[in-house]
Amino acid sequence: MSAPDSAIRQTLADANLQLAIYSNTGRFKDNRVKAVAPDQLPEYQDLRTRAAAIKRHTLAFLDVYLLQLENAVNDNGGKVIWASTGEEAAEFIVKLAKDRQANLIVKSKSMTSEEIQLNERLAHNELEAVETDLGEYILQLAGQRPFHIVAPAIHMTRHDVADIFTEKLGVAHDTVIENQAMTARRVLREKFLTAGIGITGANFLLADSGAVVIVENEGNARLTHSAPKIHIAIAGIEKLIPRTRDLAVFLDLLGRSASGQTLTSYTSIVTGPRRKGELDGPEEFYLVLLDAGRTKLLADPDQRESLQCIRCGACLNACPVYRKIGGHNYPWVYSGPIGKVITPALQGKENNAWLPFASSLCGACGEVCPVKIDIPGLLIKLRKELVRSDPADRSAFRVWAWLMRRPVMYGLAGRIGRTLLRRMPLGFNFGPLAAWRSERDFPAAPSKSFRDCWKERKK
Amino acid sequence: MDSREVILERVRRALGRKPGQKPLPPPEPLLRVSYRSPAARLALFRSRLLGTVTVVPEYSGVYAVVEKLLDGQTAVASGHPYLRACELGKLAGVFTDPEELRNACATAGAGITSAYCLLAETGTIVLRACPDEPRLISLLPPVHIAVVPQDRLLTNLDEMLSMTPRPVDEDSSAMVLITGPSRTGDIEQFLVRGVHGPGEVHVVIVQGKTPPL
Numbered sequence: 218m219s220a221p222d223s224a225i226r227q228t229l230a231d232a233n234l235q236l237a238i239y240s241n242t243g244r245f246k247d248n249r250v251k252a253v254a255p256d257q258l259p260e261y262q263d264l265r266t267r268a269a270a271i272k273r274h275t276l277a278f279l280d281v282y283l284l285q286l287e288n289a290v291n292d293n294g295g296k297v298i299w300a301s302t303g304e305e306a307a308e309f310i311v312k313l314a315k316d317r318q319a320n321l322i323v324k325s326k327s328m329t330s331e332e333i334q335l336n337e338r339l340a341h342n343e344l345e346a347v348e349t350d351l352g353e354y355i356l357q358l359a360g361q362r363p364f365h366i367v368a369p370a371i372h373m374t375r376h377d378v379a380d381i382f383t384e385k386l387g388v389a390h391d392t393v394i395e396n397q398a399m400t401a402r403r404v405l406r407e408k409f410l411t412a413g414i415g416i417t418g419a420n421f422l423l424a425d426s427g428a429v430v431i432v433e434n435e436g437n438a439r440l441t442h443s444a445p446k447i448h449i450a451i452a453g454i455e456k457l458i459p460r461t462r463d464l465a466v467f468l469d470l471l472g473r474s475a476s477g478q479t480l481t482s483y484t485s486i487v488t489g490p491r492r493k494g495e496l497d498g499p500e501e502f503y504l505v506l507l508d509a510g511r512t513k514l515l516a517d518p519d520q521r522e523s524l525q526c527i528r529c530g531a532c533l534n535a536c537p538v539y540r541k542i543g544g545h546n547y548p549w550v551y552s553g554p555i556g557k558v559i560t561p562a563l564q565g566k567e568n569n570a571w572l573p574f575a576s577s578l579c580g581a582c583g584e585v586c587p588v589k590i591d592i593p594g595l596l597i598k599l600r601k602e603l604v605r606s607d608p609a610d611r612s613a614f615r616v617w618a619w620l621m622r623r624p625v626m627y628g629l630a631g632r633i634g635r636t637l638l639r640r641m642p643l644g645f646n647f648g649p650l651a652a653w654r655s656e657r658d659f660p661a662a663p664s665k666s667f668r669d670c671w672k673e674r675k676k
Numbered sequence: 677m678d679s680r681e682v683i684l685e686r687v688r689r690a691l692g693r694k695p696g697q698k699p700l701p702p703p704e705p706l707l708r709v710s711y712r713s714p715a716a717r718l719a720l721f722r723s724r725l726l727g728t729v730t731v732v733p734e735y736s737g738v739y740a741v742v743e744k745l746l747d748g749q750t751a752v753a754s755g756h757p758y759l760r761a762c763e764l765g766k767l768a769g770v771f772t773d774p775e776e777l778r779n780a781c782a783t784a785g786a787g788i789t790s791a792y793c794l795l796a797e798t799g800t801i802v803l804r805a806c807p808d809e810p811r812l813i814s815l816l817p818p819v820h821i822a823v824v825p826q827d828r829l830l831t832n833l834d835e836m837l838s839m840t841p842r843p844v845d846e847d848s849s850a851m852v853l854i855t856g857p858s859r860t861g862d863i864e865q866f867l868v869r870g871v872h873g874p875g876e877v878h879v880v881i882v883q884g885k886t887p888p889l
Contacts, residue, residue, distance in 0.1 A: 237864075241864075241865055244865055260706060260708055263706055264706055267703065267704075267705060267706045270703040271702060271703055271705065274700070274702050274703055275702070277691060277699075277700075278691075278693075278699035278700070279687050279691065280684055280687045280688050280691065280693055280695075281697075281698075281699045282699075283683075283684065283687065284684075293844070293849075299678070299679040299680040299682075299683050300679060301679045301682050301683055301686075305679055349872070350862070351860045351862040351863070351871055352860075352862035352863075355862070355863075368861070368862065368865075369862070370862055370863070371865070373863070373864075374863075374864060375863055375864055375866075378863055394863045394864065394866045394868060395868050397863060398860060398863070398868040398871045399871075401871065402870070402871055402872060405872070406782075406872075410778075410782060425841075425842070426842050426843060426844060428843060428844065434858070434859050434860060434861075435858055435859065435860045435862075435871045435872045435873070436815060436858040436871070436872035436873025436874075437871075437872045439811070439815050439852065439872075439873060440815060440872055440873075442850075443805075443811040443812060443815060443850075444812070454683065454687070459702040460702065460705075460841075461837060461840075461841060461842060461843055462705055462707065462837045462838060462841065463702070463705045464833075464837060465705055465706070465707055465708070465833055465834040465837045465838075466705045466706055468833060469708075469833070469834075476861075479797070479798050479855075480798045480800060480833070480853060480855045481855065482854070482855050482856055482857065482858060482859055482873075483852060483853065483854060483855070483858075483873070484852070484853040484855075485850060485851075485852050485853075486843045486844070486850065486851040486852070486853075487849065487850040488843075488844045488849055488850065489849060490849065491805075491849050492806070492807075492846060492847055492848060492849050493807075493846075493847075494806075494807035494847070495805065495806060495807050495810065495849060496771070496772070496773075496774045496777050496807065496810040497774060497777065497778065497805075497810045497811050497812050498805055498810075498811050498849050498850060506683070508679075508682075508683045508686065512683065512686035512687055512690050513690075515686075515687060515690040515691065516686075516689065516690035
């Protein structure tokens, strides 16, 4: 499968959408720069180094930390569910919901649940799952997937939201953003107070205390893990960090990298069912640990480091490609630079071979990454792997390498090329080159080669 | 083999490790703790909190301040001994039945809690969910009022984590860091407060002697 050219062209031609993507990501980007500036956070670079080291360490001994986490969750009165695939995770949730007769499920934002298409699977089993993050709620009503890892509905305007609310909720058409938010509050409050199950994701899992850490601004995640009788947290196995005090490093980085906030409005550190004497909180707690391809990444020393990702979205906001084509033109729920790296690994290389090439390799993503994932480096490694397996690319580069080693032949080939370019200024616009050429202009043919110029200067 | 064994086996194979093989000690996190005087912490907290801060010279003054903040609204208070000592029960309902508590929180104009601690650098209220401090009081009503003695005001998150190795224990199922009001920027990055949780946060910091608890 190649890049979705016509969809991308549509995005590029939509001036309103371009403005929305550019200004929204731009604000996040600027806020991040201010929040990590030396006058605000002099320890920023040390924190990055430390965060990367802690993540690397956790991944290197992941088996131990997974077991430690499971013990701690058990001690707290919760239960760990191991799911090697998305189907398994969904099966468990469906069975639990049926057993407990919980037909209404509230959800707070979770990319992991998007990844395994949990909502679709629940709906298929006649369970109503309601997204409660405002952006996610709007998208669920509109039947779209997140446009951005952190800010899912940045591509929508108040007018779009007014249309969707009127159509789906039957409320009066209202383009005042405050009123729209209050409509969502009213409708969703009812859901929170009647739902039988709350499903959250996890930003971090703390191995030592068996805790799930959830970071948010709206309070919908707090409601999701506090109001219903059952709380299910679903998380990839890479979300672990060893100790509670490691959180200091990650919380210092996450909010600042995502939106420039020193801390988001709410950070919940939850450990399962209410203790004896507590008047609220869930009565049952389940932590679903998901593999779904992550162990494949772990086994690949070239790509393992992408599991360090804390899903802050900073690389999306910094990426010149994301900022033009937006989130929906990426083939999977994870968009932007980190999406280019993990999509081929988790969803298969065959269908996603174009992704690592849709990059200018400018390096911005690596520079802003709070856990120092070398995304440009990973992209180059992926390209190398893909080129090696593509016969056309392979032979082209063989010819190139052969020529490069033979100065006389190389000079001759250059002269032929320059002559042809002069004769056909529009260039070789046919055959296998046509597709490649449709996006690129040839440079004007120089009169002399670099080597000729060099020789003249030496004289 | 069940999924637990399958995943653990895949992880071990990926890492070339054997069951029971010991890990190296984890790298130390960077803890940014610097000493600030109580007065400096108070000034910092005041400037960082996205809400109002009222400082009361002694606990006997709390009642009047909270009464003024409530301005006639109904309220729910937690059973925290500190709030009881400040006699806030006369201003707010205190509940011991889960169902009653939930209904009261869903309709009250304000929720009153104490706090595990406050963090000056970020303007944060830290709550530990426990029998004396239910989760919903600071969550369902549109206004949250926290009454906290000044000696619970710390510099930052790093300081709190360095003195709280475990955020929870057998009496407490959750810890929540509350940094300002509930807010969203999900539509056109336009800031709206109070989208799901409280839109207003008020902190009453109490100086002087601790009341008899």
